[in-house]
Amino acid sequence: MEFAIEIKNLVKKYQNKTAVDDVSFSVKRGEFFGFLGPNGAGKTSTINALTGIGQFQGGEIKVFGFDVVKDYREARRKIGLSPQEFNIDAFVSPRDTLYYVGGFFGMPKKERVKRADSVLRELGFGHEADLPFRALSGGFKRRVMLARAMMHNPDILILDEPTAGADVELRHGLWKILSDLNKKGKTILLTTHYLEEAERLCDRIGIIYNGKLVALESKHELIKDGKSIEEHYLNLTTNGATQ
Numbered sequence: 001m002e003f004a005i006e007i008k009n010l011v012k013k014y015q016n017k018t019a020v021d022d023v024s025f026s027v028k029r030g031e032f033f034g035f036l037g038p039n040g041a042g043k044t045s046t047i048n049a050l051t052g053i054g055q056f057q058g059g060e061i062k063v064f065g066f067d068v069v070k071d072y073r074e075a076r077r078k079i080g081l082s083p084q085e086f087n088i089d090a091f092v093s094p095r096d097t098l099y100y101v102g103g104f105f106g107m108p109k110k111e112r113v114k115r116a117d118s119v120l121r122e123l124g125f126g127h128e129a130d131l132p133f134r135a136l137s138g139g140f141k142r143r144v145m146l147a148r149a150m151m152h153n154p155d156i157l158i159l160d161e162p163t164a165g166a167d168v169e170l171r172h173g174l175w176k177i178l179s180d181l182n183k184k185g186k187t188i189l190l191t192t193h194y195l196e197e198a199e200r201l202c203d204r205i206g207i208i209y210n211g212k213l214v215a216l217e218s219k220h221e222l223i224k225d226g227k228s229i230e231e232h233y234l235n236l237t238t239n240g241a242t243q
């Protein structure tokens, strides 16, 4: 079986705080993986290690067999990241943001223009594609983050709270987009606080709490006792669960 992501014994520390404590899990090619946990559990720290943004103190991470430290360039190319916080220039339009990213990944101009057009269309942009980022609605701002992650056509999308703060209608729109992308073959790792979202979209779920992985199961396995994901989540992420 081919793994898109393999994380083995990951340890991430900030000074004396251990944010990720010996975490291991894999994501299969084509899988929709939900990475859940309360604020401060270690999700973003894991994602930073996986995408080469942050260094880590222990363990090994491979992306389609490429080591994220030793084979950084190859590993990074396989991944499109939509980070938790908006980090897009407020005065730049979605289209120009995509051109810039295309340039970063070494796409020739013609290809950049074509690819940006196709991604913008796929994500439902019309005239919004040419407005400055700051003039966009919250939903389109989130879509710009997703479009930017998709621009170099990576096999894996890492989406760190892509629907945070979105209203119900907008969230449903994003669900449709994400589920279509997964059907077209993208491997997706998603973090979210909306458990309904995880229940709807994800094949398999990992729950992290206090830096430790406290659950790693298929969605169906997790809920086969008749309890909802939310009930399991609350049982696993309240004090004492890891002792």
Ligand SMILES: Nc1ncnc2c1ncn2[C@@H]1O[C@H](COP(=O)(O)OP(=O)(O)O)[C@@H](O)[C@H]1O
Pocket (backbone or CB within 6 Å): 014, 017, 018, 019, 037, 038, 039, 040, 041, 042, 043, 044, 045, 046
């Ligand atoms: N740059 C940093 N410096 C110090 N501590 C950090 C830093 N980033 C995260 N942390 C701490 O690491 C822990 C995990 O944070 P994070 O990975 O952001 O969790 P999550 O994404 O699950 O909310 C938290 O206790 C957080 O306060």
Ligand SMILES: [Mg+2]
Pocket (backbone or CB within 6 Å): 043, 044, 045, 084, 160
């Ligand atoms: Mg986070």
